[in-house]
Amino acid sequence: MRLDPSGETGPTPRQARGRGWRRSSHGFYVPADVDADAPMQRVLEASVRLPAHAAVTGWAALAWMRCKWFDGWDPSGRPRPVTVAATAHSLASLPGLAVCGERLLLSDVQVVDGVRVTIPVRSVTFEMRYAHDRRAAVRAHDMVALHDLVSIAEISDWADAHRGWTGIAKVRDAIPFLDENAWSPPEVDLRLVWAELGIRDVVCNRPVFDRAGRHVATPDVLDLETGVVGEYDGSLHLEGKQRAKDIRREGDLRGVGLEYVTMVSADLRDPSGFKARTLAARQRARAAAGPRRWTLDTPAWWTPTATVAERRALSKDERGRLLSHRWAA
Template sequence: MAATAHSLVSRPGIAVCGERLLLSDVQVVDGVRVTIPVRSVTFEMRYAHDRRAAVRAHDMAALHDLVSIAEISEWAVAHRGWTGIARVRDALHFLDENAWSPPEVDLRLAWEELGIRDVVCNHPVFDLAGRHVGTPDVLDLEAGVVGEYDGSLHLEGKHRAKDIRREGDLRAVSLEYVTMVSADLRDPSGFKARTLAARKRARAVAGPRRWTLDPPAWWTPSVTVADRRALSSDERRRLLSHRWAA
């Protein structure tokens, strides 16, 4: 909430912070004065305790199309002297606009720590005939390795069966697979080792690539904030509702 009173004090569940606030930074939502999305998200990023938390703050806001990487970058350039702006600049190179859950962010950053930088989140994969094969959580474009996070939801029968079918379809086009589970969030060393082994197997596969990220002409893209903001209300309901069950 954005307020101008100086008598406010912090208490359990509420932290009071005094910073410069322009009138253009404020909007009224349901009768409550709040800061605009880019101001709110950069605030969270600036005061994040580490890079991971800063990236999570952006990626989960981008999931709801509240901010884009370009908007965060422009704000950082325009507010060079603000507290914590170095944290925002550091995080910029690690942001993604299409992560569907916080653990997917952690998976991607674990790969970043291994030096795997050419990755995309939730990009649809097609075979060379234009058939949609699957949409993996994270994809290592250089080695051709799929990274998936399996939380408790993925252990349920119907969801598990769907995951197994998707894994088979992606393997059929010569993509390797590595899975992160909740224990890997506390200690990602095992997941990192499995990733390196999967990349080694992927590189051992001979022959031309049998998959592509290039969609057929009829496909409606939705992998960036700009893509999704351009959708109609009906298209959003039809194309994006599955993200909340990821």
């Protein structure tokens, strides 16, 4: 809020000097009890500083567009600055705000809930171009594709149209590893650990059916070559009801001839044990190979939702009915 001598639309100058308010930026104040570290608050406070030729980009734009996994904290637990794309240098970088002077077209900007942000493909490719490694770049895309805001084809087209931009090689390097149907960052990590083992013919969250067309389960990741299911079990999966559900799910998948390997949080720090378990599971799967009793072919009654294009084609009612389970991942 700006100062208001009447106190109706903002604090009076006297109130602003008291303990009940803090200055968030030049001319703007917020109640002192508002959490300045909350990602959405940080974006909002940065947005009021923007000149007409600038827009919030990167993680901050994606967080403002309600992308679930963009919380604005780096791996060490420090807040990331809100990055602003600006075509001129009239905006200086400040604590908590970083300015990127790359070319910004009007077509790159949209207004979401009163805040100017770069369009999703521009925002996510910014994250990918400045990512510290391939895993972070792939995570960025996959967690935006989760919300159907960007597709692999759109990323590829953007990379082709911006060949000379900083970090574009990182985007091109990540493209072969992208997926449009991952539901959480650990699923991305699991898939990329498999890629390190040379396992590339995989799908994420694809429904498995038996030969009679009955839905068996929808595993996190599935190795199509050998029929090995990869599942990530976080802390939620240790609870009673969820654990019982997971055990039934594993039994159902094994019942149609699929092998099973589980990744846990410790494997994210050191994946060597998970890699060994994966190779052992693949060896068992090959040794037990026989007529395939499972399929990914969807029966006529099933509505496919594995791609961004398929999900974008759903009605609002269909999205609510078919996609709500994705947010529990």
